[in-house]
Structures are given as structure tokens and as C-alpha cells.
Amino acid sequence: MMRNLKSRGLSSLFLLFASFVMCLGQTVDLPVPSGPYAVGTTIVHWIDPSRAEPMAQDARARRELLVQIWYPARAGSKAELAPYMPEFDKIFPYRKTLGERGLALLGRGIDRLKSLRTHSRFGVAPSDAKPRYPVLIFSPGNSVPRSLYTIQMEELASHGYVVAAIDHPYSVAIVAFPDGRVAMQADTRENQRSFEERVATRTADARFVLNQLEQLAVNDPAQLLTGGLDLERVGIFGHSLGGVSAVQVCAVDRRFIAAVNLDGGTGEMSDNIARGIGQPFMLMVKAQTPAPGATDKQLATWGLSREQYEEIMKKDAEDKEANYQKIRAAAYRVSIRGAQHMSFSDAPLLERDNHGIDARRALDIINSYTLAFFNKYLNGEDSSLLEGASAAYSEVILERHRPRKQ
Numbered sequence: 001m002m003r004n005l006k007s008r009g010l011s012s013l014f015l016l017f018a019s020f021v022m023c024l025g026q027t028v029d030l031p032v033p034s035g036p037y038a039v040g041t042t043i044v045h046w047i048d049p050s051r052a053e054p055m056a057q058d059a060r061a062r063r064e065l066l067v068q069i070w071y072p073a074r075a076g077s078k079a080e081l082a083p084y085m086p087e088f089d090k091i092f093p094y095r096k097t098l099g100e101r102g103l104a105l106l107g108r109g110i111d112r113l114k115s116l117r118t119h120s121r122f123g124v125a126p127s128d129a130k131p132r133y134p135v136l137i138f139s140p141g142n143s144v145p146r147s148l149y150t151i152q153m154e155e156l157a158s159h160g161y162v163v164a165a166i167d168h169p170y171s172v173a174i175v176a177f178p179d180g181r182v183a184m185q186a187d188t189r190e191n192q193r194s195f196e197e198r199v200a201t202r203t204a205d206a207r208f209v210l211n212q213l214e215q216l217a218v219n220d221p222a223q224l225l226t227g228g229l230d231l232e233r234v235g236i237f238g239h240s241l242g243g244v245s246a247v248q249v250c251a252v253d254r255r256f257i258a259a260v261n262l263d264g265g266t267g268e269m270s271d272n273i274a275r276g277i278g279q280p281f282m283l284m285v286k287a288q289t290p291a292p293g294a295t296d297k298q299l300a301t302w303g304l305s306r307e308q309y310e311e312i313m314k315k316d317a318e319d320k321e322a323n324y325q326k327i328r329a330a331a332y333r334v335s336i337r338g339a340q341h342m343s344f345s346d347a348p349l350l351e352r353d354n355h356g357i358d359a360r361r362a363l364d365i366i367n368s369y370t371l372a373f374f375n376k377y378l379n380g381e382d383s384s385l386l387e388g389a390s391a392a393y394s395e396v397i398l399e400r401h402r403p404r405k406q
Contacts, residue, residue: 028350030084031151031360033119035158037127040073041082041120042224045178048208055170055193056183065205066167066175067212068146070120070157071225072127079124084116085147090176094184098173101187119154126228130160134233134378135213137206137256138165139242141264141345142198143173143185148345149239155367161374162229164213168205171198171241195241202245206236207253233257233378237370239344240264243283244275251276258377260284260370262344269333269401270323278328282373284366286339287397327403332386334369335397336362357395365393 033039044067051063068086085091091098136156140146146153146165153163167175169183171192176182186192193201210231217229235258238246243264250259259281265271267285294302294309304312338357342348344366348359356362372383390396 028116030116030118030346030349031155031363033154033158035155035160037072037129037158037160038075038077038124039070039120039154039157040077040124040126040224041068041070041118041122041157042222043068043086044212046208046212048204051204051208053169055186063201063205063208064169064177065209066146066169066177067164067209068153068167069162069164069225070153071162071228072129072133072157072160073121073124074127077121077124079121081117082120082122083114084118084150085113085145087176088114090180090182091174094174094182097184101173118150120150120157123222123224126224132228132230133160133162134230134235134374135210136161136163136374137209137213137234137236138163139168139202139206139236139238139245140165140172141238141240141242142171144239144345145172145174148347151346151349151363152367152370156371156374159371159375162225164209166202166205166209168202171202198241199245199248202238202242203248203252206245206249206256210234210253210255231255235259235374235378238262238264240341247272247275247277247281250279250281254279258374260373262366262370263339263341268320269331269399270320273323273327273331280329280331280373280377282332282334282369284334284336284344284369286341286343287335287337287395324401325404327401329403331401332373333399333401335399336365337395337397338362339395361395365396368393369396 045064046067047062047064049062053061053063138149138153140149146167149165153165156163169175170185172185174182174184213229214231216225217227217231220226234256236246236249236256237260239262241264243261246259247261250256257279259277259279261272261281261283263285267288269283272281272283299306299309336357339362340348340356343357343359343362347353349363353359369385372385375381376383376386384390388398
């Protein structure tokens with residue numbers, strides 16, 4: 001029961017930044033990627049013939065995805081910088097409907113994104129500095145388009161990763177396909193699939209994307225990624241709903257060898273372990289003040305006596321400890337003081353949100369710890385950030401967990 005009380009809000013984690021981007025009229029400078037590689041990007045549209053699309057009106061519809069891939073590129077290209085929202089022209093006609101649903105970014109604020117440019121260039125030649133590069137797959141938060149994580153995607157690519165970010169139809173506000181069709185998320189929570197159903201769908205999406213990347217590694221029609229993907233080094237990460245899905249993917253598919261969950265789920269390490277993940281993973285969350293014990297008024301609202309509440313809390317603690325006994329690989333919990341849920345995206349930077357931690361500082365921390373984690377478990381490179389407290393990032397509380405001796 002206590003677990004239900006804590007997780008009751010999971011299915012509504014992301015109705016999305018309702019007041020988002022109200023001051024985007026001014027120019028926003030996106031952080032320059034800090035890695036040694038230039039960044040290229042491409043967008044692919046893939047259809048999975050093995051899966052039906054239950055949210056589509058056409059019973060014959062198959063599951064289809066839009067995926068943007070960022071990759072290390074050769075320096076010196078004069079190609080035009082990619083727009084922040086490549087499907088802008090296809091999404092723009094739906095701005096009124098999206099705005100009425102509280103999605104200000106895609107509503108009355110969308111025109112302010114039209115001229116925003118990234119640090120990536122479409123279709124440029126991949127870097128030949130290394131024969132192959134490790135692969136990361138990313139799943140965004142519920143309702144949130146992949147574009148809203150561009151800063152982190154570019155940062156990782158600049159450090160030698162091929163990063164594939166998925167727009168999941170019907171759990172992203174709107175997905176615009178190349179032929180002009182759009183898939184819009186249902187307008188209310190009641191009309192959306194359950195939280196666990198969305199996790200299951202995104203899990204299948206990520207596995208399908210890896211299948212497709214395996215094909216591109218053999219023969220990329222665009223001749224960008226052929227032979228350039230190291231599919232022995234594949235990680236996955238995601239934000240909110242996407243973070244929970246990343247953990248679930250690892251629980252069912254051993255091709256993924258490491259995962260990062262960005263503020264997804266209850267924020268409890270034990271809940272991630274309970275999903276059965278056996279690979280190294282990192283849970284990165286906003287730091288929270290420990291909740292006080294329940295008051296008599298709260299207990300009355302819940303219909304519980306003090307004794308019943310204490311028994312529930314005892315059982316909850318026992319369940320957590322039982323989950324920690326199941327841990328099979330290194331796990332990290334990174335708590336960031338002052339961070340908000342949307343700090344794990346580009347949103348606070350774009351909207352100049354002054355609540356909590358500075359947006360650029362938050363992105364620096366999130367990118368640094370994500371990179372350190374994947375560098376360790378995909379590239380075998382140790383980092384002091386994963387060893388303990390860091391003087392450079394005093395806002396961070398790091399917890400390390402190791403498998404318990406049986």
C-alpha cells in the first residue's frame with residue numbers, strides 16, 4: 001500500500017512543462033559540445049512489421065518510429081547547422097491544439113524555435129579517428145519530444161558515441177513522419193495507455209531500434225554508419241518514463257550492457273533493482289528532503305491506524321532490503337541539489353528558468369556523470385566522479401552500491 005501511495009503519480013509524471021518557453025523571443029545560445037569530435041546527425045523513419053499499433057485508428061497500422069542519430073563527424077564541414085526542431089514545419093499547423101493541451105512549447109511558443117540552430121550538421125561524413133564507436137539509445141520523458149534533449153545528445157556524440165534518440169508515437173506529444181502524417185498523444189491521461197503499458201511499448205521500441213542499428217552497421221543506405229558501430233558496446237538511457245524504460249530494457253535484453261535512469265520512477269534505487277536489471281546502472285535524481293512521518297490527519301485520510309502505518313513502513317523497508325540483496329552489478333545513485341524534474345532536459349535553459357540550480361550548471365553535472373558512467377562501463381575508463389564526493393560538483397550526493405555477498 002505504501003508503495004502505491006508513493007508511486008500513485010507515476011502515470012502522470014509528464015503532462016509537460018505547461019508554462020514552457022514563454023521568453024524564447026530572445027536568442028538562446030546552446031552550450032558548445034566539449035568533446036574532441038565535431039557532430040553529425042541524421043533522421044531515420046523505421047516501421048516494425050511485427051508489431052501492431054493499437055493507438056492508431058487504422059487496425060492495419062504497424063508500429064513506426066522516428067529516430068534522430070547523432071555521431072562523431074569529421075571536422076571542417078561547411079554544411080549548414082541542423083535546426084533544433086527539424087520537423088518544425090510539419091508540427092507548426094497543430095500548435096493551437098497542442099497549446100490548448102497546455103504544451104506551450106509546441107503551441108504559442110513554437111515559432112520561437114524556428115530559427116534556433118544546434119551544433120550538429122546533417123549528413124556530414126563520420127569521423128575516421130576510430131574504426132568503430134560505442135552506441136547509446138535514448139528514450140525521452142512522457143510527452144516530451146526528443147529535440148528537447150539535443151544538448152546532451154550532442155555532448156555525448158562529441159565524446160565519441162553514436163546516440164540514437166527515439167520519438168515514441170503516442171507517448172510523445174506529437175511525432176511528425178516524413179510523409180506528412182502525425183501521431184498525437186491522447187489528450188487526457190484517461191485516454192492514454194497505463195504507465196506499465198507505455199514502459200513495455202518503449203522497451204520493445206528500444207530493442208527494435210537496436211535491431212535496426214545492427215542492420216545499418218552492415219549496410220547503411222545513407223553510407224554514414226556502415227561499419228562504424230561497435231555493437232559489443234551498447235548502452236541505454238532515458239528521462240522519466242524513458243528512464244524507467246531504459247532499466248526495463250536491460251532486464252530483458254543482455255545486448256545492452258549499461259543503463260542510466262534520469263529522474264524516472266519513484267527515485268528509489270530498490271525499485272530499479274526490482275525490475276530485474278543485472279547490468280551496471282546509474283539512477284540520477286533531483287535531491288529531495290526526506291519525508292517526515294505521517295501525521296494523524298494524513299493517517300485518518302488514508303484510513304490507517306498508527307499501528308497499521310508502522311507495519312506498512314516496516315514491510316516497505318523489508319522489501320527494499322530484499323531488493324538490494326538481488327543486486328548483480330555496480331549501481332550508483334546521483335542526487336543533485338537544486339535540480340528540478342525538467343533539469344534533465346534543455347527546458348530550463350531555453351525558458352531561462354531561475355528556480356533551483358542554474359540550468360547550464362545542471363546540464364554540466366548531468367552530462368559529466370552520464371559520460372563518466374558510460375566511459376567506465378562501455379570504454380573501460382575509470383573516473384574519480386564515480387568514486388566519491390567531487391570538489392568540482394559540490395551539489396552532488398553520490399551513493400555507490402555493490403552486489404551483496406550471498
